[in-house]
Amino acid sequence: ARFATLLIVTGFLSTVGHLGAPAFGALDDDLLSLDVVSKIHTDRSLTARASSDFGHIVEATPDGVFHPVSPADIAALIRFSLYQQTPFTVAPRGKGHSSRGQALAPGGIVVDMPSLGRGDHGHRVNVSIDGMYVDVGGEQLWFDVLHATLKHGLTPRVWTDYLRITVGGTLSNAGIGGQVFRHGPQISNVHELDVVTGTGDMITCSPGNNSDLFYGALGGLGQFGVITRARVGLERAPKRVRWVRLAYTDVHQFTxxxxLLISRGAGFDYVEGQVQLNRTLTEGRRSSSFFSASELARLTELALGTGSAAVYYIEGAMYYGDRSAATVDRKLEALLEELSFVPGLAFVRDASYVQFLDRVGQEEQKLRAAGAWDVPHPWLNLFVPRSRIHDFAAGVFDGVLRGARPAGLILMYPMNRDRWDDRMTTATPDEDVFYAVGLLRSAVAAGDLERLERENEAVLELCDRAGMGCKQYLPHHASQDGWRRHFGAKWDRVAALKATYDPRAILSPGQGIFPAVV
Ligand code: FAD
Known part of the structure; x- marks a missing residue:
């Protein structure tokens, strides 16, 4: 009766319907306190916001949104769920920047992770200068981690292209960007984690301590626990960046x-690449954050004159700070001489380190102003083995997408597998070098979403049919069979970790990997 009263007091009525006899032992004192329940909010404005994500493709309403002030609150919420005969699901939500409902909890509780960092208890970024690491709350935005570490002249080594996403959200996937070829993904740069498991336990883990949970949670798609703290390695921060784009029409030369660039110890500090389908140059947006109008005109001319389906750009960055600009330019010039881009089509910019890292944040402002940010994003990200990248390019850029209407950005860049740790959960192809290919497209006009989804299906089918051994990054699979194939040899370990750390399968249900255990 006390229990029900608490729920009614806080308006948490929908869950009352789920309540039956306690499934587990006696409730802990913390569960009986009004504290946990009072942090669950059921107002429509909050549940509506937690019903969708950046993808705007799927929607699912939770029964409530939980605002924790501490990791212990999350542990209490999970134990509260397990106390029910039919536990409710619990989805930590960073910024909800997933594309396919991965952070949703239909009929369950969404944990609003940013609440951890609000108010008096809020400063959860602590730099150790001697240790060269930062202890950072799982809810923190990488943007804030950057600014906090720069105050000490230090910086994490690996960045996603966009910084307004959370540490826990990217570490649950991998966290990839142009520095991965040298330092591995963000998950390879973590020394220790605090995790609240699906059994409601708060566990500190590292390579030497509870290592199964440590390696499981990194890339674990939120399946084994909620990451509430990560210890991330740091290096000395550069001040400025020479930021370069080099144009190619031949995909073989481009790759x-x-x-060559990712095989070198020295050279660029960041290597990515883009594929610009010809139609996006000839008919797409007539402005770019990087290229001037006259540069765009030259690139359009190049696109019109080439027989290939696309223009390709290598994007590179060379950091400097202690070295002078003149020294960097000499180094850059020597490096460019080794490369085979279209003569005359090397474009060099200078930017501060922060401007460079926050480049997508600046683009976001423009897209928001143009009403083109909150639109459906049927993104498809793939890891493609090096041995099949030309088959992939021929089948996708010259095939499925040839003549496709402009709809966003395509990224394509290689990474070295020896910088990844196979004990972590993220699935990668089984080759020394593999490419990240991101079809980062937006559905702006009516009918775009259906068309882009059809194209995505065709790309996936092509990969399957040709046995390319591609793996999805930020994966989405509709069936458990799809997930088994996705994880491959890792599946048994993933299933065993789930049985240990989230046996009732309540965590991050939006991933759709494990059905809840009733
Ligand atoms: P959410 O979408 O909120 O959550 C993602 C998943 O992780 C959910 O299943 C959720 O339940 C779970 N989760 C969230 N927090 C935690 C936690 N603390 N502990 C355990 N599980 C948790 N990714 C890259 O790797 N490289 C990029 O360059 C890159 N660029 C991007 C650019 C843009 C514009 C956008 C929108 C996304 C980009 N991403 C990139 C993808 C991004 O890494 C994912 O969306 C990621 O999920 C982070 O988003 P989030 O913090 O909002 O997490």
Whole structure:
């Protein structure tokens, strides 16, 4: 009766319907306190906001949104769920920047992770200068981690292209960007984690301590626990960046140069690449944050004159700070001489380190102003083995997408597998070098979403049919069979970790990997 009263007091009526006899032992004192329940909010404005994500493709309403002030609150919420005969699901939500409902909890509780960092208890970024690491709350935005570490002249080594996403959200996937070829993904740069498991336990883990949970949670798609703290390695921060784009019309030269660049100890500090389908140049947006109008005109001319389906750019960055600009330019010039881009089509910019890292944040402002940010994003991200990247390019850029209407950005860049740790959960192809290919497209006009989804299906089918061994990144699979194939040899370990750390399968249900255990 006390229990029900608490729920009614806080308006948490919908869950009352789920309540039956306690499934587990006696409730802990903390569960009986009004505290946990009072942090669950059921007002429509909050549940509506937690019903969708950046993808705007799927929607699912939770029964409530939980605002924790501490990791212990999350542990209490989970134990509260397990106390029910039919536990409710619990989805930590960073910024909800997933594309396919991964952070949703239909009929369950969404944990609003940013609440951890609000108010008096809020400063959860602590730099150790001697240790060269930062202890950071799982809810923190990488943007804030950057600014906090720069105050000490230090910086994490690996960045996603966009910084307004959370530490826990990217570490649950991998966290990839142009520095991965040298330092591995963000998950390879973590020394220790605090995790609240699906059994409601708060566990500190590292390679030497509870290592199964440590390696499981990194890339674990939120399946084994909620990451509430990560210890991330740091290096000295550069001040400025020479930021370069090099244009190619031949995909073989483009990939050969990318692979040369990622094989070198010195050279660029960041290597990515883009594929610009010809139609996006000839008919797409007539402005760019990087290229001037006259540069765009030259690139359009190049696109019109080439027989290939796309223009390709290597994007590179060379950091400097202690070295002078003149020294960097000499180094850059020597490096460019080794590469085979279209003569005359090397574009060099200078930017501060922060401007460079926050480049997508600046683009976000423009897209928001144009009403083009809160639109459906049927993104498809793939890891493609090096041995099949030209088959992939021929089948996708010259095939499925040839003549496709402009709809966003395509990224394509290689990474070295030896910088990844196979004990972590993220699935990667089984080759020394593999490419990240991101079809980062937006559905702006009526009918775009259906068309883009059809194209995505065709790309996936092509990969399957040709046995390319591609793996989805930020994965989405509709069936458990799809997930088994996705994880491959890792599946048994994933299933065993789930049985240990979230046996009732309540965590991050939006991933759709494990059905809840009733
Ligand atoms: P959410 O979408 O809120 O959550 C993602 C998943 O993780 C959910 O299943 C959720 O339940 C779970 N989760 C969230 N927090 C935690 C936690 N603390 N502990 C355990 N599980 C948790 N990714 C890259 O790797 N590289 C990029 O360059 C890159 N660029 C991007 C650019 C844009 C514009 C956008 C929108 C996304 C980009 N991403 C990139 C993808 C991004 O890494 C994912 O969306 C990721 O999920 C982070 O978003 P989030 O913090 O909002 O997490």
């Amino acid at each position: 050969a140069d990318q692979e």
